[in-house]
């Protein structure tokens with residue numbers, strides 16, 4: 556009965572994309588994806604949308620074939636893992652939620668933006684939305700305990716919620732300082748603390764903290780933001796060292812993206828454009844990454860492929876930090 560339901564569900568999905576992408580094999584659980592058939596191309600298909608569609612069929616194994624040769628079976632890279640992602644209603648958190656769900660994880664999408672979060676989660680198989688204000692420790696405690704109770708474990712935490720403000724130290728009010736640090740520094744601290752509590756008891760888990768190249772370079776007009784990201788960088792390494800030395804089995808790593816194409820970057824760009832059109836024009840010419848670049852790093856750090864990666868800082872900036880970089884001024 557269950558297999559029939561899955562079969563029908565996948566047929567519906569296949570129709571929505573391309574009926575030739577996957578076809579039923581004699582085994583009810585096995586789907587075949589033929590790299591030569593998908594678009595009728597002469598060359599092997601490299602279309603990432605098609606690939607993620609195939610990988611996203613999380614009900615069964617997928618056998619990849621090409622030229623009638625078996626290339627191998629594909630299982631989800633984070634099958635059966637349970638993930639909390641904060642800031643999941645938008646940008647990098649949303650891209651990461653999609654990617655982990657595609658690879659078999661159950662994803663709890665946590666965000667303060669309920670309207671957007673619920674709409675996004677409804678479109679992702681394997682995801683559910685939960686309202687969370689990361690600045691509240693009691694809310695964190697409840698969420699982590701609820702997830703373990705409802706899903707049986709917490710294997711992955713991505714602390715991705717963040718707010719950015721453009722201001723030098725001279726322009727930074729106490730209110731701005733506290734706002735940026737409440738979401739970034741405090742929110743990540745509470746998340747790490749409560750995830751570590753349950754992951755330590757499980758003897759396994761992966762915590763990933765979204766930092767920024769701002770924590771490596773600083774910047775004249777991102778004083779509070781760079782400070783918060785630097786705190787998160789130190790927090791990450793301290794959690795990793797504790798876990799490694801105490802034998803908790805929990806890994807903690809940070810990701811340091813350069814400019815990525817998200818609503819946050821759009822907002823920053825518009826402010827820079829208003830105050831400094833020359834720098835805005837430079838920003839337009841400068842490298843900007845795709846959120847899926849970050850989501851793929853999140854996937855790697857979430858999966859058991861990165862089992863020996865602990866306390867590391869993963870920079871995704873196409874050399875911006877080691878070349879001239881971008882320093883927008885206001």
Ligand SMILES: NC(=O)c1ccc[n+]([C@@H]2O[C@H](COP(=O)([O-])OP(=O)(O)OC[C@H]3O[C@@H](n4cnc5c(N)ncnc54)[C@H](O)[C@@H]3O)[C@@H](O)[C@H]2O)c1
Nearest residue numbers: 642644645646647667668688689716717767814815817819
């Ligand atoms: N976009 C970039 O260029 C870039 C570069 C480096 C680092 N980052 C970092 O990546 C993370 C995600 O950024 P983004 O570009 O996707 O931004 P975004 O603005 O698109 O998304 C941020 C999300 O955080 C949520 N959020 C804000 N305050 C919250 C709170 N108190 N509790 C729960 N959720 C809250 C927002 O509702 C939003 O959905 C941030 O930590 C940011 O600092 C972004």
